[in-house]
Amino acid sequence: MSGKTDAQVQAQYEQFPYPERNPADEAKRLIVGSPSHLDEIRHYLHGGRLDLTRPFRALIAGGGTGDAAIMLAQQLADAGASDAQVTYLDLSTASRAIAEARAEARGLSNIRFVTGPIEQVGDLAPGPYHHIDCCGVLHHLASPEAGLRALTAQLTPDGGMGLMVYGTLGRTGVYPVQEALAQLADALPDRDRLAAARKLLDGLPESHWLKRNPFVGDHLKGDAAGLYDLLLHRRDRAYRVGELADLIASADLKITAWIEPARYAPETYLSDPPLRQAAGALSPIDRAALAERLSGAIAKHVIYATRSERDVPEADPGADGSLLVFRDMDPEAIARSLRPSGTLTADISGASYSAPLPALAPRLAALIDGHRSVAEIRDLLKASGAPMPSEANFRDQVRKLFRAFNGINRMLIRTGSDR
Ligand SMILES: C[S@@+](CC[C@H](N)C(=O)[O-])C[C@H]1O[C@@H](n2cnc3c(N)ncnc32)[C@H](O)[C@@H]1O
Structure with a gap:
């Protein structure tokens, strides 16, 4: 964490905390999502059984403006988990200030805020943690592998992770425009790079894949933070299913769930019985990779993962106690x-x-x-x-x-x- 690009990434999130959030909105709604929704953690990482009468420690790594930290801290408070604590870690002090204001607006006292790089989590916010969330961050690190290993070192043996990284196929059109902007506006100050992006988008033909891709379209019309993140990020890579599986395996982890499950099931995209049968014979990773190819629209991969040696019990929905x-x-x-x-x-x-x-x-x-x-x-x-x-x-x-x-x-x- 010392190169020029690291400094640029840090400066981006100081100037454009992501995603844009107004703490006053906490009075109106709780933003919920995947990964790291408490019900999902319990289901996909613990077979439905999570004893919250015992201490529960969660780390939100690269917490941004606080979506996951606020959601999980609120859900733990609502569940009466009196010995639960969420640790928020991020490089950006501006993002942290927004996340802190959101926690304050909700009266949440179960979040601890730490500023610094994920790569130094072991020194800055050592675990162990029962849950680690890292959503939309690994694909911005100099070494996603090193970042994920640093996080894994802070995971309890029976803990789990909720991760999100960009998906290559669903982001079709994004990278050529990122490259064009790097050619045209790389040396400009950030405000001018944003203006350049807007002008470039105005002139982009309607036939360009970026304009034809409805799965990234929101950011094209949206706020500065979103547009910057989509088109001007100094370090951004996307993953195919197989590449993500390799990243996870490199940290001695395994994937326990792909969200939503049907998005990664080839049968969602196949109606022909012999084709479905052929898909059914594939390994779990190959099935997910096939589904990604057939969907063409997966712009973000959301997964749950645990240590590779851990067995996650499978709950039976039909059991009396479920x-x-x-x-x-x-x-x-x-x-x-x-x-x-x-x-x-x-x-x-x-x-x-x-x-x-x-x-x-x-x-x-x-x-x-x-x-x-x-x-x-x-x-x-x-x-x-x-x-x-x-x-x-x-x-x-x-x-x-x-x-x-x-x-x-x-x-x-x-x-x-x-x-
Ligand atoms: C795209 S935002 C995602 C924020 C949040 N996780 C969410 O999903 O809403 C990426 C966040 O990661 C942080 N970040 C980037 N590199 C980091 C690093 N090496 N260590 C800690 N935080 C980092 C940024 O400051 C930013 O807040």
Whole structure:
């Protein structure tokens, strides 16, 4: 962390804290997302079982203006995790000031703020941490491998990580324009580089891949921080699935989940039975790589990862003790929108997702409130006098409902003591 490019990256985030956030907005809404949503951490990294009565330490590495730190700290506070602490680490003091103001606006006292480079995490904010978030940062480091290794060294043996890096195919069109701006405006002050980017975009033909790519389009019209990040960043690389898998393996980690699961399932993009069968025979990484090729629209890879030697238990959604959670959705509204034995449909960046639903779907959905266990839901249904299937069939229906909603990362499992 001492070269010219490092200094330029640091200066960028001092001048343009990312993403643009106004602490006053905390009174109106909590921004939630992936990775590092508490329900996702519990599900994808701990098989649904996370004991928050025990100490829980999380590191948000390259925390920016605070989205993940605020989300996780608020969710931990809401869950009554009294011995939980979130450590925010970032190079940028301007970004930290915004994140601190957001925490203050919410009255959150469970975040510790540290300024400095990820590469020195072991000295500046040593762990161990049960969870490490690094979202949109590794692809800006001089050595993503060294950065990821430094983070992994601070992970507990049974901890997990939530990571996001750019996806090459979904960012089609971005890099030629970055290169053009480097040719034309590299030596200019930052304000002038931004002005140059805007002028260049005005003249860019509508046929240019950047203008035709709807998955990066928001930043073209948006704020300075977003535009700078998209087109003027001094160090930015993107990953194909295989390259990301190699990066993860280089730190002795393994991927436990790709978000959303259906985005990385080739079946989302294939309807022909023999083609689906061929895809089904591939290894998990090859399946994700195939899905990336078939989607063409994955601009960000969001994954969960753990140490390669760790076994993450797999929760059974149909088990009596499982608690199902609709992730940030209103169960009653969902229940009203479902038909018995209908189909769940969704748009995944232009691809049509459709998953079969069980006969009990609307009645199950109405009872899934994040607090009732599967056994309690079955008892309530029985008590209502509704005709009930056999116990095995009931469990299969719960699993089918789960599979459909989990494909789009909308249903997760909680099991055990932190209810
Ligand atoms: C694109 S922003 C992402 C912010 C946040 N993680 C999010 O997803 O909203 C990248 C952040 O990483 C920080 N950063 C870049 N290189 C860093 C480094 N070597 N050490 C610590 N932070 C770094 C920047 O200051 C910036 O706040």
